[in-house]
Amino acid sequence: xxxxxxxxxxxHSRTMPEELLIFSVLSRAILDLFGPVxxxxxxxxxxxxxxxxxxxxxxxxxxxxxxxxxxxxAIGFDGDNVRARVIQVLEGDSTALATxxxxxxxxxxxxxRELWEREKSQSKRRKSTPTPKPQPRPRHAVTRYADVRRxxxxxxxxxxxxxxxxxETQGDVSDTTIREVLRNAVAKGEVTNEDNxxxxxxxxxxxxxxxxx
Numbered sequence: 001x002x003x004x005x006x007x008x009x010x011x012h013s014r015t016m017p018e019e020l021l022i023f024s025v026l027s028r029a030i031l032d033l034f035g036p037v038x039x040x041x042x043x044x045x046x047x048x049x050x051x052x053x054x055x056x057x058x059x060x061x062x063x064x065x066x067x068x069x070x071x072x073x074a075i076g077f078d079g080d081n082v083r084a085r086v087i088q089v090l091e092g093d094s095t096a097l098a099t100x101x102x103x104x105x106x107x108x109x110x111x112x113r114e115l116w117e118r119e120k121s122q123s124k125r126r127k128s129t130p131t132p133k134p135q136p137r138p139r140h141a142v143t144r145y146a147d148v149r150r151x152x153x154x155x156x157x158x159x160x161x162x163x164x165x166x167x168e169t170q171g172d173v174s175d176t177t178i179r180e181v182l183r184n185a186v187a188k189g190e191v192t193n194e195d196n197x198x199x200x201x202x203x204x205x206x207x208x209x210x211x212x213x
Contacts, residue, residue, distance in 0.1 A: 034106035
């Protein structure tokens with residue numbers, strides 16, 4: 001009589017390929033953190049792989065934590081519990097590795113603990129460094145329309161661009177009000193605007209040519 005598969009058509013007792021892949025990812029992260037890093041060509045790449053594994057396994061929130069928890073959920077693991085057990089080892093208690101099948105390969109626990117301490121120190125420094133407050137925009141000394149007009153109109157005895165006016169007034173005059181003065185003066189026919197170069201109408205056109213030359 002041929003053997004009968006009790007789970008024929010269901011296979012709940014078998015590990016699906018997707019689950020095997022997730023187990024492989026989690027195991028690789030643990031090995032990269034606590035053991036030798038594989039598939040790297042340089043020391044820098046190995047160090048980065050070890051740090052990535054540390055962040056993946058220990059971050060409490062953010063993208064690394066979400067990725068870990070999503071993978072753990074897919075195979076019925078508690079991602080927070082995995083994190084807690086890894087941190088337990090990093091904090092000096094290696095008993096959490098007692099049930100790990102590949103524990104004989106975890107030969108760099110001391111290096112992982114050093115990396116963990118450095119990461120904690122950097123995190124504390126980032127938290128203790130105050131965020132610089134935005135510097136308030138300096139207030140212009142001259143803002144009233146009439147005062148700005150008195151500053152700007154004499155300057156237009158020669159052709160000037162808006163940038164020229166800002167430089168001539170050394171930033172002391174409100175640029176918003178300068179634009180308003182120019183706009184109104186052009187509308188009233190007091191000032192011409194050719195290619196964003198402004199000039200008093202009363203000034204002979206030869207001044208424009210002289211300036212261009």
